[in-house]
Amino acid sequence: MDQVLGQIAVCVERGKINMASPFPPDLAGQNGAEELTQSALDAGLSAEEILNQGLIVGMQKIGEKFRNNEAFVPDVLLAAKAMNAAMKLLEPLFKADANRFKGTLVMGTVAGDLHDIGKNLASMIIQGAGWKVVDMGVDVSTEKFLDAIKANEGCVVGMSALLTTTMANMEQTVRAIKEASPATKVIVGGAPLSQEFADKVGADCYCPDPQRGAEFLESLSAGA
Amino acid sequence: MNDPGISDQTIETVIAFDEIAVDAASLIQSMGYIDSACPEPVRLTVEEALLEAAPHVDIRGGYRILPDDVRLENSGEIECGACRFKVGKVIKGQLRRARRLALFAITIGDALETQARDLLRGDDPVKGYVLDATASLIVESAADRLHEQLRNAAAEWGWKTTNRFSPGYCGWPVEQQHILFAQLPAKFCGITLSETALMHPIKSVSGVIGLGDGVAYHPYPCDFCNRQDCYKRKR
Numbered sequence: 001m002d003q004v005l006g007q008i009a010v011c012v013e014r015g016k017i018n019m020a021s022p023f024p025p026d027l028a029g030q031n032g033a034e035e036l037t038q039s040a041l042d043a044g045l046s047a048e049e050i051l052n053q054g055l056i057v058g059m060q061k062i063g064e065k066f067r068n069n070e071a072f073v074p075d076v077l078l079a080a081k082a083m084n085a086a087m088k089l090l091e092p093l094f095k096a097d098a099n100r101f102k103g104t105l106v107m108g109t110v111a112g113d114l115h116d117i118g119k120n121l122a123s124m125i126i127q128g129a130g131w132k133v134v135d136m137g138v139d140v141s142t143e144k145f146l147d148a149i150k151a152n153e154g155c156v157v158g159m160s161a162l163l164t165t166t167m168a169n170m171e172q173t174v175r176a177i178k179e180a181s182p183a184t185k186v187i188v189g190g191a192p193l194s195q196e197f198a199d200k201v202g203a204d205c206y207c208p209d210p211q212r213g214a215e216f217l218e219s220l221s222a223g224a
Numbered sequence: 225m226n227d228p229g230i231s232d233q234t235i236e237t238v239i240a241f242d243e244i245a246v247d248a249a250s251l252i253q254s255m256g257y258i259d260s261a262c263p264e265p266v267r268l269t270v271e272e273a274l275l276e277a278a279p280h281v282d283i284r285g286g287y288r289i290l291p292d293d294v295r296l297e298n299s300g301e302i303e304c305g306a307c308r309f310k311v312g313k314v315i316k317g318q319l320r321r322a323r324r325l326a327l328f329a330i331t332i333g334d335a336l337e338t339q340a341r342d343l344l345r346g347d348d349p350v351k352g353y354v355l356d357a358t359a360s361l362i363v364e365s366a367a368d369r370l371h372e373q374l375r376n377a378a379a380e381w382g383w384k385t386t387n388r389f390s391p392g393y394c395g396w397p398v399e400q401q402h403i404l405f406a407q408l409p410a411k412f413c414g415i416t417l418s419e420t421a422l423m424h425p426i427k428s429v430s431g432v433i434g435l436g437d438g439v440a441y442h443p444y445p446c447d448f449c450n451r452q453d454c455y456k457r458k459r
Contacts, residue, residue, distance in 0.1 A: 015263075015265070023263065023264055023265045024263070024264075025264065069256075072255055072256040072257055073255060073256070073353055074255060074263070074265075074266040074269075074350050074353055074354065075263065075266075077349045077350045077353055078263075078265065078350055080349065081349060081350065111420050112392075112398050112399070112420045112421060112422065113398075114422050114426055117353070117356075120344070139418070139420055139422055141420075163392045163393070163398065164393075164395065165391075165392050165393070165395070165396065165397050165398050166392070166398065
Protein backbone atom coordinates (compact mmCIF):
# COMPACT_ATOMS: atom_id res chain seq x y z
CA MET A 1 0.00 0.00 0.00
CA ASP A 2 2.79 2.37 0.93
CA GLN A 3 4.35 1.63 -2.43
CA VAL A 4 1.41 2.93 -4.47
CA LEU A 5 1.21 6.08 -2.35
CA GLY A 6 4.92 6.65 -2.93
CA GLN A 7 4.42 6.18 -6.66
CA ILE A 8 1.56 8.67 -6.65
CA ALA A 9 3.80 11.17 -4.87
CA VAL A 10 6.53 10.69 -7.49
CA CYS A 11 4.05 11.13 -10.34
CA VAL A 12 2.77 14.40 -8.86
CA GLU A 13 6.27 15.69 -8.15
CA ARG A 14 7.40 14.92 -11.70
CA GLY A 15 4.19 15.96 -13.46
CA LYS A 16 3.30 12.48 -14.77
CA ILE A 17 -0.43 12.86 -15.31
CA ASN A 18 -1.46 9.51 -16.79
CA MET A 19 -0.18 6.65 -18.90
CA ALA A 20 -0.73 8.63 -22.09
CA SER A 21 1.59 11.44 -20.92
CA PRO A 22 4.91 11.03 -22.74
CA PHE A 23 6.74 13.00 -20.04
CA PRO A 24 8.92 12.62 -18.15
CA PRO A 25 10.60 10.35 -20.74
CA ASP A 26 11.85 7.80 -18.19
CA LEU A 27 8.25 7.19 -17.07
CA ALA A 28 6.79 6.96 -20.60
CA GLY A 29 4.32 4.09 -20.96
CA GLN A 30 3.95 3.73 -17.19
CA ASN A 31 0.95 4.52 -15.03
CA GLY A 32 0.56 8.14 -13.98
CA ALA A 33 -1.10 9.87 -11.02
CA GLU A 34 -4.54 9.15 -12.47
CA GLU A 35 -4.20 5.37 -12.90
CA LEU A 36 -2.31 4.94 -9.65
CA THR A 37 -4.98 6.83 -7.73
CA GLN A 38 -7.64 4.58 -9.24
CA SER A 39 -5.58 1.51 -8.28
CA ALA A 40 -5.24 2.80 -4.74
CA LEU A 41 -8.99 3.34 -4.48
CA ASP A 42 -9.66 -0.12 -5.93
CA ALA A 43 -7.29 -1.58 -3.34
CA GLY A 44 -9.38 -0.05 -0.59
CA LEU A 45 -7.34 2.99 0.39
CA SER A 46 -9.42 5.95 1.50
CA ALA A 47 -9.50 9.20 -0.45
CA GLU A 48 -8.03 10.90 2.60
CA GLU A 49 -5.06 8.53 2.72
CA ILE A 50 -4.39 9.03 -0.98
CA LEU A 51 -4.61 12.80 -0.61
CA ASN A 52 -2.48 13.10 2.52
CA GLN A 53 0.10 10.40 1.92
CA GLY A 54 0.36 10.58 -1.87
CA LEU A 55 -0.74 13.77 -3.58
CA ILE A 56 0.18 16.23 -0.82
CA VAL A 57 3.59 14.60 -0.39
CA GLY A 58 4.29 15.05 -4.12
CA MET A 59 3.25 18.71 -4.05
CA GLN A 60 5.37 19.25 -0.95
CA LYS A 61 8.42 17.82 -2.73
CA ILE A 62 8.01 20.04 -5.80
CA GLY A 63 7.46 23.01 -3.46
CA GLU A 64 10.77 22.26 -1.77
CA LYS A 65 12.54 21.94 -5.12
CA PHE A 66 11.07 25.29 -6.17
CA ARG A 67 12.38 26.84 -2.96
CA ASN A 68 15.87 25.51 -3.74
CA ASN A 69 15.81 26.71 -7.36
CA GLU A 70 15.84 23.10 -8.53
CA ALA A 71 12.42 23.55 -10.17
CA PHE A 72 10.68 26.49 -11.86
CA VAL A 73 7.13 27.69 -12.41
CA PRO A 74 6.28 25.29 -15.29
CA ASP A 75 7.44 22.31 -13.19
CA VAL A 76 5.06 23.33 -10.41
CA LEU A 77 2.26 23.76 -12.94
CA LEU A 78 2.92 20.28 -14.36
CA ALA A 79 2.82 18.86 -10.83
CA ALA A 80 -0.45 20.68 -10.11
CA LYS A 81 -1.88 19.28 -13.35
CA ALA A 82 -1.03 15.74 -12.26
CA MET A 83 -2.54 16.37 -8.84
CA ASN A 84 -5.72 17.81 -10.35
CA ALA A 85 -6.14 14.75 -12.58
CA ALA A 86 -6.02 12.54 -9.48
CA MET A 87 -8.26 14.90 -7.51
CA LYS A 88 -11.03 14.46 -10.10
CA LEU A 89 -11.27 10.85 -8.93
CA LEU A 90 -11.23 11.80 -5.26
CA GLU A 91 -13.57 14.82 -5.35
CA PRO A 92 -16.84 12.82 -5.50
CA LEU A 93 -15.73 10.92 -2.40
CA PHE A 94 -14.96 14.13 -0.55
CA LYS A 95 -18.14 15.99 -1.52
CA ALA A 96 -20.05 14.73 1.49
CA ASP A 97 -17.24 15.74 3.81
CA ALA A 98 -17.24 19.49 4.22
CA ASN A 99 -14.48 19.26 6.82
CA ARG A 100 -11.88 17.84 4.49
CA PHE A 101 -10.16 21.21 4.19
CA LYS A 102 -7.68 22.17 6.87
CA GLY A 103 -8.91 25.76 6.62
CA THR A 104 -9.52 28.61 4.21
CA LEU A 105 -6.95 30.99 2.77
CA VAL A 106 -8.14 34.20 1.13
CA MET A 107 -5.45 35.13 -1.35
CA GLY A 108 -4.81 38.20 -3.51
CA THR A 109 -2.25 40.53 -5.07
CA VAL A 110 -2.40 43.96 -3.44
CA ALA A 111 -3.92 47.11 -4.97
CA GLY A 112 -1.89 48.63 -7.77
CA ASP A 113 -0.14 45.38 -8.62
CA LEU A 114 -1.17 42.90 -11.28
CA HIS A 115 1.57 40.32 -10.94
CA ASP A 116 -0.02 37.01 -10.14
CA ILE A 117 2.35 34.19 -11.00
CA GLY A 118 3.77 33.99 -7.46
CA LYS A 119 0.32 34.23 -5.94
CA ASN A 120 -1.00 31.50 -8.23
CA LEU A 121 1.91 29.22 -7.44
CA ALA A 122 1.44 29.70 -3.72
CA SER A 123 -2.28 29.00 -4.17
CA MET A 124 -1.55 25.72 -5.95
CA ILE A 125 0.93 24.53 -3.37
CA ILE A 126 -1.32 25.53 -0.47
CA GLN A 127 -4.33 23.90 -2.14
CA GLY A 128 -2.12 20.88 -2.65
CA ALA A 129 -1.47 20.93 1.09
CA GLY A 130 -5.19 20.51 1.78
CA TRP A 131 -6.42 24.10 2.19
CA LYS A 132 -9.33 25.74 0.47
CA VAL A 133 -8.08 28.81 -1.40
CA VAL A 134 -10.37 31.73 -2.23
CA ASP A 135 -8.49 33.55 -4.97
CA MET A 136 -9.35 37.26 -5.08
CA GLY A 137 -7.19 37.91 -8.16
CA VAL A 138 -4.96 40.94 -8.65
CA ASP A 139 -5.21 44.65 -7.78
CA VAL A 140 -7.25 43.78 -4.66
CA SER A 141 -8.26 46.73 -2.52
CA THR A 142 -8.23 46.75 1.28
CA GLU A 143 -12.05 46.84 1.26
CA LYS A 144 -12.22 43.69 -0.84
CA PHE A 145 -9.89 41.85 1.55
CA LEU A 146 -12.03 42.97 4.51
CA ASP A 147 -15.21 41.82 2.77
CA ALA A 148 -13.65 38.43 2.06
CA ILE A 149 -12.67 38.04 5.72
CA LYS A 150 -16.31 38.61 6.70
CA ALA A 151 -17.51 36.15 4.08
CA ASN A 152 -15.01 33.45 5.09
CA GLU A 153 -15.14 33.28 8.86
CA GLY A 154 -11.90 32.13 10.48
CA CYS A 155 -9.91 32.41 7.25
CA VAL A 156 -6.23 33.22 6.94
CA VAL A 157 -5.29 36.01 4.51
CA GLY A 158 -2.42 35.74 2.06
CA MET A 159 -1.24 38.65 -0.04
CA SER A 160 1.52 39.27 -2.49
CA ALA A 161 3.27 42.26 -4.07
CA LEU A 162 5.96 42.25 -6.71
CA LEU A 163 6.74 45.93 -6.99
CA THR A 164 8.65 47.84 -4.35
CA THR A 165 6.21 50.66 -4.99
CA THR A 166 3.13 48.59 -4.11
CA MET A 167 4.57 47.37 -0.83
CA ALA A 168 3.11 50.55 0.68
CA ASN A 169 -0.37 49.34 -0.32
CA MET A 170 0.38 46.00 1.32
CA GLU A 171 1.33 47.76 4.55
CA GLN A 172 -1.91 49.73 4.50
CA THR A 173 -3.99 46.59 3.90
CA VAL A 174 -2.28 44.50 6.60
CA ARG A 175 -2.74 47.28 9.15
CA ALA A 176 -6.42 47.69 8.21
CA ILE A 177 -7.00 43.93 8.57
CA LYS A 178 -5.28 43.82 11.94
CA GLU A 179 -7.35 46.77 13.12
CA ALA A 180 -10.68 45.39 11.89
CA SER A 181 -10.01 41.73 12.71
CA PRO A 182 -7.01 41.32 15.07
CA ALA A 183 -7.35 37.53 15.24
CA THR A 184 -7.02 37.07 11.48
CA LYS A 185 -3.62 35.69 10.56
CA VAL A 186 -1.93 37.36 7.61
CA ILE A 187 0.83 35.87 5.49
CA VAL A 188 2.75 37.97 2.96
CA GLY A 189 5.07 37.17 0.09
CA GLY A 190 6.64 38.59 -3.04
CA ALA A 191 10.14 39.12 -4.37
CA PRO A 192 10.86 42.56 -2.85
CA LEU A 193 9.65 41.64 0.66
CA SER A 194 11.76 40.68 3.64
CA GLN A 195 11.23 39.36 7.15
CA GLU A 196 11.97 42.86 8.41
CA PHE A 197 9.21 44.34 6.25
CA ALA A 198 6.72 41.64 7.30
CA ASP A 199 7.51 42.34 10.97
CA LYS A 200 7.19 46.08 10.46
CA VAL A 201 3.73 45.90 8.90
CA GLY A 202 2.48 43.38 11.47
CA ALA A 203 2.14 40.30 9.25
CA ASP A 204 2.16 36.92 11.01
CA CYS A 205 4.33 35.16 8.47
CA TYR A 206 6.75 36.13 5.72
CA CYS A 207 6.90 33.59 2.90
CA PRO A 208 10.06 33.78 0.80
CA ASP A 209 8.62 30.84 -1.16
CA PRO A 210 5.22 29.09 -1.43
CA GLN A 211 6.31 26.11 0.64
CA ARG A 212 6.94 28.36 3.65
CA GLY A 213 3.30 29.46 3.43
CA ALA A 214 2.15 25.84 3.40
CA GLU A 215 4.36 25.11 6.42
CA PHE A 216 3.01 28.08 8.36
CA LEU A 217 -0.57 27.05 7.63
CA GLU A 218 0.27 23.50 8.67
CA SER A 219 1.52 24.84 12.01
CA LEU A 220 -1.80 26.68 12.44
CA SER A 221 -3.89 23.61 11.73
CA ALA A 222 -1.67 21.51 13.99
CA GLY A 223 -2.14 24.00 16.81
CA ALA A 224 -5.92 24.30 16.29
CA MET B 225 25.34 72.26 -25.05
CA ASN B 226 23.60 72.62 -28.39
CA ASP B 227 19.84 72.93 -28.55
CA PRO B 228 18.37 71.85 -31.86
CA GLY B 229 15.10 73.60 -31.00
CA ILE B 230 13.01 70.48 -30.77
CA SER B 231 9.32 71.25 -30.87
CA ASP B 232 6.49 69.35 -29.20
CA GLN B 233 6.04 66.20 -31.22
CA THR B 234 3.99 63.07 -30.82
CA ILE B 235 4.77 59.95 -32.82
CA GLU B 236 2.54 56.88 -32.96
CA THR B 237 3.77 53.82 -34.80
CA VAL B 238 2.99 50.19 -35.57
CA ILE B 239 5.81 47.69 -35.13
CA ALA B 240 5.74 44.44 -37.08
CA PHE B 241 6.30 41.18 -35.19
CA ASP B 242 9.33 40.33 -37.33
CA GLU B 243 11.02 43.58 -36.29
CA ILE B 244 11.44 42.37 -32.72
CA ALA B 245 13.86 39.83 -31.35
CA VAL B 246 12.28 37.00 -29.34
CA ASP B 247 13.67 33.49 -29.47
CA ALA B 248 13.27 30.20 -27.62
CA ALA B 249 16.54 30.56 -25.71
CA SER B 250 15.66 33.97 -24.24
CA LEU B 251 12.14 32.78 -23.39
CA ILE B 252 13.45 29.66 -21.62
CA GLN B 253 15.95 31.81 -19.74
CA SER B 254 13.22 34.29 -18.71
CA MET B 255 11.43 31.41 -16.96
CA GLY B 256 14.51 30.64 -14.86
CA TYR B 257 15.95 27.64 -16.68
CA ILE B 258 19.48 27.20 -17.80
CA ASP B 259 18.79 26.13 -21.40
CA SER B 260 19.95 22.53 -21.12
CA ALA B 261 17.93 21.92 -17.93
CA CYS B 262 14.58 22.91 -19.43
CA PRO B 263 12.23 19.89 -19.36
CA GLU B 264 11.13 18.57 -22.76
CA PRO B 265 7.40 19.41 -22.37
CA VAL B 266 8.28 23.00 -21.50
CA ARG B 267 10.73 23.28 -24.40
CA LEU B 268 8.10 22.00 -26.84
CA THR B 269 5.52 24.39 -25.41
CA VAL B 270 7.96 27.28 -25.86
CA GLU B 271 8.42 26.42 -29.54
CA GLU B 272 4.66 26.11 -29.97
CA ALA B 273 4.03 29.44 -28.21
CA LEU B 274 6.50 31.32 -30.39
CA LEU B 275 4.83 29.98 -33.54
CA GLU B 276 1.34 30.78 -32.29
CA ALA B 277 2.08 34.23 -30.84
CA ALA B 278 2.60 36.22 -34.04
CA PRO B 279 -1.02 36.41 -35.28
CA HIS B 280 -2.23 37.39 -31.79
CA VAL B 281 0.11 40.35 -31.42
CA ASP B 282 -0.79 43.90 -32.43
CA ILE B 283 2.16 46.12 -31.49
CA ARG B 284 1.35 49.81 -31.25
CA GLY B 285 3.64 52.28 -29.59
CA GLY B 286 4.70 55.87 -29.59
CA TYR B 287 6.15 58.78 -27.73
CA ARG B 288 5.71 62.46 -27.11
CA ILE B 289 8.75 64.70 -26.74
CA LEU B 290 7.79 67.50 -24.40
CA PRO B 291 8.92 70.94 -25.64
CA ASP B 292 9.97 72.17 -22.20
CA ASP B 293 13.36 72.01 -20.51
CA VAL B 294 13.81 69.47 -17.73
CA ARG B 295 14.20 70.97 -14.25
CA LEU B 296 15.48 69.04 -11.27
CA GLU B 297 13.97 69.83 -7.90
CA ASN B 298 15.81 69.26 -4.62
CA SER B 299 12.93 67.15 -3.38
CA GLY B 300 13.78 64.28 -5.74
CA GLU B 301 11.25 65.47 -8.27
CA ILE B 302 11.72 66.45 -11.88
CA GLU B 303 9.64 69.02 -13.63
CA CYS B 304 9.02 69.30 -17.34
CA GLY B 305 6.22 71.60 -18.51
CA ALA B 306 3.03 70.55 -16.78
CA CYS B 307 4.58 67.31 -15.50
CA ARG B 308 5.97 67.01 -12.02
CA PHE B 309 7.28 63.52 -11.45
CA LYS B 310 8.35 62.20 -8.04
CA VAL B 311 10.85 59.83 -9.59
CA GLY B 312 13.15 59.41 -6.61
CA LYS B 313 16.90 59.79 -6.49
CA VAL B 314 17.90 56.84 -8.73
CA ILE B 315 15.95 58.01 -11.78
CA LYS B 316 16.59 61.67 -11.01
CA GLY B 317 20.32 60.92 -11.09
CA GLN B 318 20.00 59.34 -14.52
CA LEU B 319 17.94 62.22 -15.91
CA ARG B 320 20.05 65.01 -14.43
CA ARG B 321 21.71 65.89 -17.74
CA ALA B 322 18.56 65.46 -19.86
CA ARG B 323 17.43 68.47 -21.87
CA ARG B 324 14.05 67.05 -22.85
CA LEU B 325 11.80 64.20 -21.79
CA ALA B 326 10.10 61.74 -24.09
CA LEU B 327 7.00 60.10 -22.61
CA PHE B 328 6.37 56.74 -24.23
CA ALA B 329 3.89 53.88 -24.21
CA ILE B 330 3.73 50.64 -26.12
CA THR B 331 1.39 47.64 -26.12
CA ILE B 332 1.00 44.31 -27.84
CA GLY B 333 -2.79 44.31 -27.43
CA ASP B 334 -4.81 41.94 -25.28
CA ALA B 335 -5.30 38.88 -27.50
CA LEU B 336 -2.26 36.98 -26.26
CA GLU B 337 -2.83 37.80 -22.59
CA THR B 338 -6.48 36.68 -22.88
CA GLN B 339 -5.45 33.40 -24.45
CA ALA B 340 -2.78 32.90 -21.77
CA ARG B 341 -5.23 33.66 -18.95
CA ASP B 342 -7.85 31.25 -20.33
CA LEU B 343 -5.29 28.46 -20.58
CA LEU B 344 -3.89 29.19 -17.11
CA ARG B 345 -7.36 28.87 -15.62
CA GLY B 346 -8.36 25.99 -17.84
CA ASP B 347 -6.91 22.85 -19.29
CA ASP B 348 -3.34 23.81 -19.99
CA PRO B 349 -1.76 26.03 -17.32
CA VAL B 350 1.76 25.25 -18.51
CA LYS B 351 1.02 26.57 -21.96
CA GLY B 352 -0.83 29.50 -20.40
CA TYR B 353 2.22 30.38 -18.34
CA VAL B 354 4.56 30.03 -21.31
CA LEU B 355 2.29 32.24 -23.45
CA ASP B 356 2.20 34.82 -20.66
CA ALA B 357 6.01 34.78 -20.47
CA THR B 358 6.12 35.05 -24.28
CA ALA B 359 3.84 38.10 -24.19
CA SER B 360 6.02 39.75 -21.51
CA LEU B 361 9.13 39.16 -23.56
CA ILE B 362 7.49 40.47 -26.74
CA VAL B 363 6.37 43.72 -25.12
CA GLU B 364 9.82 44.33 -23.60
CA SER B 365 11.44 43.62 -26.94
CA ALA B 366 8.95 45.94 -28.67
CA ALA B 367 9.83 48.65 -26.12
CA ASP B 368 13.50 48.10 -27.03
CA ARG B 369 12.57 48.67 -30.68
CA LEU B 370 10.67 51.87 -29.88
CA HIS B 371 13.61 53.04 -27.77
CA GLU B 372 15.88 52.40 -30.75
CA GLN B 373 13.63 54.50 -33.00
CA LEU B 374 13.81 57.36 -30.51
CA ARG B 375 17.58 56.91 -30.20
CA ASN B 376 17.89 57.21 -34.00
CA ALA B 377 15.72 60.33 -34.06
CA ALA B 378 17.79 61.89 -31.24
CA ALA B 379 21.02 61.06 -33.08
CA GLU B 380 19.88 63.27 -35.97
CA TRP B 381 19.90 66.21 -33.55
CA GLY B 382 23.25 65.17 -32.14
CA TRP B 383 21.60 63.96 -28.95
CA LYS B 384 21.58 60.66 -27.08
CA THR B 385 18.98 58.91 -24.91
CA THR B 386 18.99 57.59 -21.36
CA ASN B 387 17.62 54.22 -20.29
CA ARG B 388 13.84 54.07 -20.08
CA PHE B 389 12.19 54.41 -16.69
CA SER B 390 8.68 53.30 -15.79
CA PRO B 391 6.32 54.20 -12.93
CA GLY B 392 6.35 51.35 -10.43
CA TYR B 393 10.10 50.70 -10.78
CA CYS B 394 13.31 52.13 -9.31
CA GLY B 395 11.28 53.87 -6.58
CA TRP B 396 8.90 55.78 -8.87
CA PRO B 397 5.33 55.39 -7.51
CA VAL B 398 3.01 53.60 -9.91
CA GLU B 399 0.17 56.10 -9.37
CA GLN B 400 2.24 58.72 -11.21
CA GLN B 401 1.25 56.86 -14.34
CA HIS B 402 -1.79 59.16 -14.35
CA ILE B 403 0.42 62.26 -14.71
CA LEU B 404 2.29 60.62 -17.57
CA PHE B 405 -0.80 59.56 -19.50
CA ALA B 406 -2.42 62.98 -18.99
CA GLN B 407 0.28 64.35 -21.31
CA LEU B 408 -0.46 61.81 -24.06
CA PRO B 409 -3.47 61.78 -26.41
CA ALA B 410 -6.51 59.97 -24.98
CA LYS B 411 -6.32 56.17 -25.40
CA PHE B 412 -2.80 56.54 -26.75
CA CYS B 413 -2.01 53.38 -28.75
CA GLY B 414 -5.23 51.91 -27.36
CA ILE B 415 -3.96 51.95 -23.75
CA THR B 416 -6.21 52.98 -20.87
CA LEU B 417 -5.50 53.30 -17.15
CA SER B 418 -7.43 51.90 -14.21
CA GLU B 419 -8.06 53.99 -11.09
CA THR B 420 -5.10 52.24 -9.48
CA ALA B 421 -2.93 53.26 -12.45
CA LEU B 422 -2.68 49.84 -14.06
CA MET B 423 -2.56 49.74 -17.84
CA HIS B 424 -4.98 47.89 -20.06
CA PRO B 425 -3.97 45.91 -22.09
CA ILE B 426 -1.81 44.46 -19.33
CA LYS B 427 1.06 43.68 -21.67
CA SER B 428 2.02 47.34 -22.09
CA VAL B 429 5.03 49.37 -21.06
CA SER B 430 5.14 53.10 -20.41
CA GLY B 431 7.59 55.58 -18.99
CA VAL B 432 10.07 58.35 -19.71
CA ILE B 433 13.34 58.55 -21.60
CA GLY B 434 15.71 61.48 -21.19
CA LEU B 435 17.22 63.18 -24.27
CA GLY B 436 20.24 65.42 -24.52
CA ASP B 437 23.84 65.69 -25.61
CA GLY B 438 25.17 64.89 -22.13
CA VAL B 439 23.06 61.86 -21.20
CA ALA B 440 24.18 58.23 -21.19
CA TYR B 441 22.61 54.82 -21.72
CA HIS B 442 23.66 52.03 -19.35
CA PRO B 443 23.35 48.48 -20.68
CA TYR B 444 23.15 47.13 -17.12
CA PRO B 445 20.64 49.31 -15.23
CA CYS B 446 21.18 47.40 -11.96
CA ASP B 447 24.64 48.99 -11.85
CA PHE B 448 23.16 52.42 -11.15
CA CYS B 449 20.19 51.30 -9.06
CA ASN B 450 21.08 50.03 -5.62
CA ARG B 451 17.68 48.57 -4.78
CA GLN B 452 18.50 45.09 -3.51
CA ASP B 453 14.80 44.31 -3.13
CA CYS B 454 13.88 44.76 -6.82
CA TYR B 455 12.54 41.54 -8.35
CA LYS B 456 14.29 42.30 -11.61
CA ARG B 457 17.62 42.34 -9.75
CA LYS B 458 16.81 39.00 -8.15
CA ARG B 459 16.20 37.50 -11.56
